[in-house]
Amino acid sequence: MIDRRRLIATALAAPGLAGSAWAADGPPAAIKPPSLEELFRYPVLVDAALSPDGERVAVLREERGLAPPGSVTPEKEREYKRWKPMAGSTAKPFDPQEGHLAYIRLSKVTELDGKPVTVLLGDRAVRQVEWANNERLLVWVTIEANADVTLGQGGQGDDGPARPRSQVKTRARRVLSIGADGKDQMILAADPKYGFANNWTMDNVVDLLPSDPDHVIMQIGRNNRWNLYRVNVYTGEPVLIEQGFPNTDAWFLQDGVPVLRLDSNGDNSVVTVHARAPGAADWTLYHRFRRNEQDKLADFNVVGATTEPGILLVASQQPGDDTVVVRRFDVASLALGDTVAHHPGRDIEEIFQDEAGVIVGARYIEDRDAYDFVDPKLAPHFRALNRFYDDQCNMRLHDVSRDHSRFIVRVSGPQAPKGFCLYDRAALHVEDLGEARPWLNGRLAGMEVLRIPARDGLPLTAYLTVPVNPPKGPAPLVVMPHGGPEARDSYSFDRWAQYLTTQGWLVLQPNFRGSGGLGRAFAEAGHHRWGDAMQWDIQDCVDALIKSGRADPARLAIAGGSYGGYAAMMGAILQPDRYRCVISRAGPSDLPDFLSYMRGLDGSDSPLYAWWTKLIGDPAKDGAMLAAASPVRRIAELKAPLLLFHGDRDPIVPVAASRDMAKAMKKAGKFCAYFEVEYEGHSDWGYDDEFAFMEKSAAFIAQSFGG
Known part of the structure; x- marks a missing residue:
């Protein structure tokens, strides 16, 4: 048994003496590589979350293959028969008898060695868990849709053009609200009186509203457009606060107030951004941006909001910048301001903030994840965590308590697909919260x-x-x-x-x-x-x-x-x-055909086409080169x-x-x-x-x- 408290303290004091958290017994003499089925087997550990006060941990888990015989609905049978493996493959299709058993393990941080409270979620696929406040949990789930419902196009409600049933899986994505004691479970905005019964995508929480712990803001489709609703996490009741335009697909909010609106073209390749300062009545056109392959806006990736009204954090690479940096963006003046985070020679990938919007650090990638911390005292702790895992994993900050005393860290790497640990900064204590695919432990390249x-x-x-x-x-x-x-x-x-x-x-x-x-x-x-x-x-x-x-x-x-x-x-x-x-x-x-396709999507004067000609070449000038390539x-x-x-x-x-x-x-x-x-x-x-x-x-x- 590894003494985790001693090891992390040793790592902080003397780097050369740190031990290994996951190779204590040494590798086995003969190692059997995993099969393809084992590599594709669903993870049993899905997510983990720390309550805002740092006192409780929720670990979301999902077991498969546990559905009792005869419990599978005819709708699920039909779905699995329709979605078959690629022709000629020996892949095993989803087994309709497989089922899910999803559950949450709830523990007090001071009692992690004890028996956790297990909250059963039933036969649901799960994706994420988050604390709405210290008393209530949110869980992102997928449930079977009613077979008699015709789902609207794009998941934007029951008024959109119908899609052929063969082109859409009959599953509905929802957010489940649960008491911290595991009781009083409800699907947010699910009551038929709200009119969202036919929506198959209704799980987009765009603001957790730390200043209003009873509510969250959700983006929900209605009348063939996306709208914003303030939803009560105790009752599930939604209240409309903002109606989108027909081509609106996202907003950015600051403390519950929409300050940026994103309208996309027909194929979502180009986004028009409108801004509205807090207190203003009308939206103002800001700019059109290309949406890149990572589903981000090129040169205008909003990574967070500050504690100042109307000031957002935007990752971009402006003329003269060697890398992507994070700057303040003033919604009222539509101007990029001072640099908040940059790292020489590396792009800033994200800003990690606490629930109140206070910046903890900026993440970039050397070969593994690394951070520039606002509080320099955090850097030795991060280095110690890396040494604790033999400098062979990515340590990505996942959640943090309000006082920054406790962190949940996502642990991953070539030989560790995903896991989570809890780090107590004051106690210098690391506690493993589990691995996503423990059957691969010690068997990966x-x-x-x-x-x-x-x-x-x-x-x-x-x-x-x-x-x-x-x-x-x-x-x-x-x-x-x-x-x-x-x-x-x-x-x-x-x-x-x-x-x-x-x-x-x-x-x-x-x-x-x-x-x-x-x-x-x-x-x-x-x-x-x-x-x-x-x-x-x-x-x-x-x-x-x-x-x-x-x-x-x-x-x-x-x-x-x-x-x-x-x-x-x-x-x-x-x-x-x-x-x-x-x-x-x-x-x-x-390449000429590819550029012609991009030009046809949004025109020769679009940011999308300008980007690809910058990257590949201009057919008018570089025709011979493009043909040869x-x-x-x-x-x-x-x-x-x-x-x-x-x-x-x-x-x-x-x-x-x-x-x-x-x-x-x-x-x-x-x-x-x-x-x-x-x-x-x-x-x-x-x-x-x-x-x-x-x-x-x-x-x-x-x-x-x-x-």
Whole structure:
């Protein structure tokens, strides 16, 4: 039994003496890698929350496979039969007898070693738990919808155009309010008299209202538009406070007052922002912004509100900024002001605040999560927590008490998919609150951070995931460039990489030039260089691994999604004898066609089109370069077999990109297998389709390697 109090105190006093919280007994002599089913098995630990006074902890858990025989409704049976795995997959569809048993474990912080109060939530899928106040909990749940209800389009109420039943799952998302004693459970705004019975999405709490603990603000659809309601957490009663316009899809609030309104175009790619200062009557047009692949507004990402009326916190990268920084934004003057948070060479990812809006710290990513703290006394505690977990996990602040004496920290990493711990700052005490997938503990592949110079001297970082039983001698390697491309990989859990390593393969994830989060100069070094310099960086990382003797040059594969899918195809064209196979998921294959699609979405003068031409090139000026950088136009140079996947509802890269690539490969007499996945978008596919994608990918690579 580890003495956690002693260990955290030791870590604070003498870093070299810190112990390990999760390897006390050492690794087993022989390690069995997890199966794909185990990697996809639903987590049993979902979320954790700390009461505002810091006295109680709620841990949300969900067990599956516990539905008693005969308890499954006919509606659920029909749903599971409709949503099948991808053709040819051995994935097990959701078992209609599987069911859920969701529950909350409630404990006093001073009695965590005792028996918690267990609050049963029944056969519901759960996603999140939060304290509305010290007496009442909110739980985000998914429940079965009434089979006789026709759901409105987009979940905006019962007055929208009906969608075919085959295109929408009959599930409803709701917020459950529960007393801290586990009693008096109710669904917020669920009484039929409120008129929301047909809404299938009714779980958007946009303000917890710390200054009004009896209420929250929710965004709920009505009359085919989103509106704001003040909802009583004790009675569930909603009161309308703001009505949206037909194209309004979000607001930002400050202490219950809407100060920004976001109106989206038809495909949600461009957002028009209106502002209204507290006390003002009318909305004022501010600006139009592109919505990026992370569903954020590019150069105007609201990350919080200050304690000053009308002053928000906005993450942006203005001319002259090397990185994304956080500034004050005055809603009345529509002006960005003083910088609140920045870190040299790294983007600020988020601001962590307490319930009153007081800033605790700004998070950025080196390789793992890191923070710049407002109170410098917190920094040694954060370093000690990292050492407590052997500096092998991401420690992300998740919740904090009002007095900042206690924190819930989310613990994750390549070998730790997700867990939570409670840290008592005064007592120097860490208490594990559980792991999401404990059956994977000690069985996951580790990750190494590699520093590799590009051929022109640009420093690159790549992440190498190594099988849990490391191979002897040169090993097969799968190169996995990320999407975006102005995104990045980091030291974190990646299910696809983990599964590929179970086959005995190394997995390399390079942050090539053009990646985001690493400064303006690094990102702009990839502009207009999709077909050459960005690919050279990937080549240089692979070359370094081969030269080190770790990768087998005769067994290399390349695979990726979105931009990563494009990079996989282009990489195999530029080096036709290097890779044994190529996998592209939703990768653009023709850059002029892709730019034409983006221009058609919102016009040639839109922020969306301006962004993509800045990133890739201007067809009017760079036509020859764009054509040369298009895989579909260079099929003759591609020797390796190609596996393509694409969702037929992809709103970012049109499905025609993969259809055209498959046709061109077939016409050229080259091997290409193509799977078009029904009802899926660009990413975050459903369980069955993600499972089938990984299963088919691994089988394709194994066959190409001769295994």
